[in-house]
Structure formats: C-alpha cells, structure tokens
Amino acid sequence: MNVNLKRLKELGAIGRNLLIISLLIVAMSAAFVIFQTTEKIVTIVDEGNTMEYTFRGEKTVGEALLDNEISLGEMDEISVPLDNVLENEQKIEIKRGMEVKVVADGKEYVFVTAEKQVEDIIEKLGLRLEELDLVYPAVDEKLDLNFDEEIRITRVTEELDTNKYPVKYTQVTRSNSNMDKGEVKTIQKGSDGLRSVTEKVVYHDGVEYSRTVLEEKVEVEPKEEIKEVGTNVYIATSRGQTRFRTAMYVTATAYCSCEICTGPGNGYVTASGTRTTANRTIATSKSFAFGTEFYIPYFRNSSNRGIFVVEDRGGAIKGNRIDIYFNSHEEALRFGRKTLKVYVLD
Ligand SMILES: [Zn+2]
CATH class of the missing domain: 2.40.40.10 (RlpA-like domain)
Incomplete structure (x- = not known):
C-alpha cells in the first residue's frame, strides 16, 4: 500500500510535469499563431503619396517595398534601411531624387538631390544665401518631379552713392534809366551753388539694377547775378x-x-x-x-x-x-x- 501510494505520487508528479510542458507548448504555439496572424500596419509615404501596408509575421523594409511594387532608383532616398525589420505602425518615407540645375554667381551647378524645398537644395549644394539675395523659385517652394526650369540665385547688394552737382546761378536784370541803352553793369557777380544727391544703388549680380534718391540737399546756395542795363x-x-x-x-x-x-x-x-x-x-x-x-x-x-x-x-x-x-x-x-x-x- 505504501509502495503503491509512493508510486502513485511519482506518477502524479510526472503527469504534472508533462502537463506543464504541454501547456507551455500549447501556449507557445498559440503565441506563434497569434504572432503570425496578427495584422501589422505600416505607412509608406512615397513622395507625397501615402499608402498603408498591412502584413502579418516578419517583414523587412525591402520586402514591404517589393510587396507594394515600389522600386527605388539610384537617386532616391529612403528613411529606413532596406534590411530593417518593420515594426507595427512604422512610417517609411521615400524621397525621389531628381536632377536639379542651380545658376548662381555666374556658374551652373547640376546635381542630383532628393531634397524638394528650394532652400534645402541650395543648402545641400553648399551655397550661402545673403539676406537680400533673390531666389527663383522662392526658397519656401517645393519642386515637383516635373520641374524642368533652373533655380536661379540673384545676388543683390546695395550701396550708397553720393554725387555733387553745380546749381546754376540765376541772372537778374534791372533797368537803369541813368545808363545808356547798350550799357550793362554787373552789380553782383553770380556764382554757382552745390547740390549733393545721395542715391541707393541696387546691384543684381554686380550690375546696376536700380537707383533711388534717398537724400538731396543744397550744400552751397547759388548767388544770383545782378546786372543793370541802360534804358536811356x-x-x-x-x-x-x-x-x-x-x-x-x-x-x-x-x-x-x-x-x-x-x-x-x-x-x-x-x-x-x-x-x-x-x-x-x-x-x-x-x-x-x-x-x-x-x-x-x-x-x-x-x-x-x-x-x-x-x-x-x-x-x-x-x-x-x-x-x-x-x-x-x-x-x-x-x-x-x-x-x-x-x-x-x-
Ligand atoms: Zn595811311
């Protein structure tokens, strides 16, 4: 009876262990099945086109692109490496590269970039923009892939230019009946004045583009010439x-x-x-x-x-x-x- 009891206890222990193992296997299988069957969602933004990709199991970025028939060209950029394993609710961004021509400082730069905003393209090129410079298209514009013009940077500088000009004196003639007709006497000699004009000169790429008068002043007043002419x-x-x-x-x-x-x-x-x-x-x-x-x-x-x-x-x-x-x-x-x-x- 003792033996039997002991044996029974032993048998019971084995059964418990088996049960635990079985339960574990079932749980793991269930977890695997759940893992394999649970939907995951990833957002792919391809140059502004947003799509959602739903998948189960384990996928790399590259596989996700394949499944969506998205191919990447040499010039294109992607925000996550192709061999990374996707995580749920991840966002992948693809920027399509394009050839861009930038004209600045008398030079033409042709290069490939995935940047779309004009300001970023210029920065990528390593060109510095000064405050007054003009950029076409505007720096905050985004180019689309069909953009076939060139980006133009016009260097704008300003300068003050002050010039002095003579102010012609005026002549005043008075008649004098004590003088004979034909006789002329200068009572006061005239002299020219001096006027200074300060202009703002705007240069586009070093070439004068416009002039605006900022200040105009008479530095020396002209002195009028007074003459008397005889009338007798x-x-x-x-x-x-x-x-x-x-x-x-x-x-x-x-x-x-x-x-x-x-x-x-x-x-x-x-x-x-x-x-x-x-x-x-x-x-x-x-x-x-x-x-x-x-x-x-x-x-x-x-x-x-x-x-x-x-x-x-x-x-x-x-x-x-x-x-x-x-x-x-x-x-x-x-x-x-x-x-x-x-x-x-x-
Ligand atoms: Zn003679």
Whole structure:
C-alpha cells in the first residue's frame, strides 16, 4: 500500500510535469499563431503619396517595398534601411531624387538631390544665401518631379552713392534809366551753388539694377547775378536831343588813303562808293549798314561835332572795332588806337 501510494505520487508528479510542458507548448504555439496572424500596419509615404501596408509575421523594409511594387532608383532616398525589420505602425518615407540645375554667381551647378524645398537644395549644394539675395523659385517652394526650369540665385547688394552737382546761378536784370541803352553793369557777380544727391544703388549680380534718391540737399546756395542795363536812348548832340539805337565802347583805329593803310588801288573811294572824307567817313563791320550815323563824343569839338557816317569796310574790322578816316597818314598815326564810347544813332 505504501509502495503503491509512493508510486502513485511519482506518477502524479510526472503527469504534472508533462502537463506543464504541454501547456507551455500549447501556449507557445498559440503565441506563434497569434504572432503570425496578427495584422501589422505600416505607412509608406512615397513622395507625397501615402499608402498603408498591412502584413502579418516578419517583414523587412525591402520586402514591404517589393510587396507594394515600389522600386527605388539610384537617386532616391529612403528613411529606413532596406534590411530593417518593420515594426507595427512604422512610417517609411521615400524621397525621389531628381536632377536639379542651380545658376548662381555666374556658374551652373547640376546635381542630383532628393531634397524638394528650394532652400534645402541650395543648402545641400553648399551655397550661402545673403539676406537680400533673390531666389527663383522662392526658397519656401517645393519642386515637383516635373520641374524642368533652373533655380536661379540673384545676388543683390546695395550701396550708397553720393554725387555733387553745380546749381546754376540765376541772372537778374534791372533797368537803369541813368545808363545808356547798350550799357550793362554787373552789380553782383553770380556764382554757382552745390547740390549733393545721395542715391541707393541696387546691384543684381554686380550690375546696376536700380537707383533711388534717398537724400538731396543744397550744400552751397547759388548767388544770383545782378546786372543793370541802360534804358536811356537820348544823347545831346549838336542836333539837340538825339535818339540813338545803342551806346557801346569800341576800339577805334585810324587810316588814310595811302598804300600802307588801304593797299594798292584807289584809296579815295570807299567800299560804299563814296569819296573818303575826313570827319565823316568811318569803316565798320557789316553789322552796321552803310549810311548809319555814329556820334562819337570824343570828337564833339571837331567840325562834324562828332557825327560820322559808316561808308567803308575793312578786312580786319570785326566786332566792336571802327576805323576812322583821316586826311594824312601822319594824323592817322597821331590818333593811334583808342577805346571810345560811341552812339549808334537811330
Ligand atoms: Zn595811311
């Protein structure tokens, strides 16, 4: 009875152990079955296209791509290595690579990148962007795979440019009835002022693109020129109050009929065809018609009372110059050359 009891106990122990092992096997099998049959879900984002991949058991990233018929090109980037085993609710991101052309600083960069945002592409290329630089397309734009233009970086710099310019003075003319017509007196000399203009110059890739005036100031005010012009048109002559066209200062020289003065030919006939007459004949430039009368106060005590007539011309007589006829070379020499005030009579 004792033996039997002991044996029974032994048998019971074995049975318990077997039961435990069996239970364990069942549990493990169940766990395996559960593992194999439990659905897992993974999100694949392929360049903006999101898809969900459901699977059971164990899969690598590469297998998941195969199952979804997703192939990766050489230029493409994936966020998880292909041989990694997928975990439930994992997210895999694929960025498709593309060839991009960037034009900057006079160079063209062609390279392959999976970056899509313009700013990231530029950064990847190792180009620095300065604050004012212009980028096309804008830095925050995302390129799509069909983008076939180039990314352009325009370097923008600014500079201040200050230039000085003269400010022309103005002229003021006042009339003065105490001065003869034709006379001009400068009361105040004019002088130019100075203006400074500061501009902001914008350069695009080193070439001037625009100019904006920021400041403009007059540094030196111009000084106006003040002149007085005579308005008196009457002069007292032997004829009484005589009206004149203009008064002026001339360089007066003298000549006679000799060959030294008039060259070969008849020295007694004037250019107007009259006979040369002392105290009457003068030669002027063509600005004065033949017959024009000049009153020359210097000769007011001569027989002609200072009144001469334009009758002759001379090659050398130009501008404010007159030649006065004398009867002899000696007299002409004695007169010499004088600056005289003359009145051209009306
Ligand atoms: Zn002479």
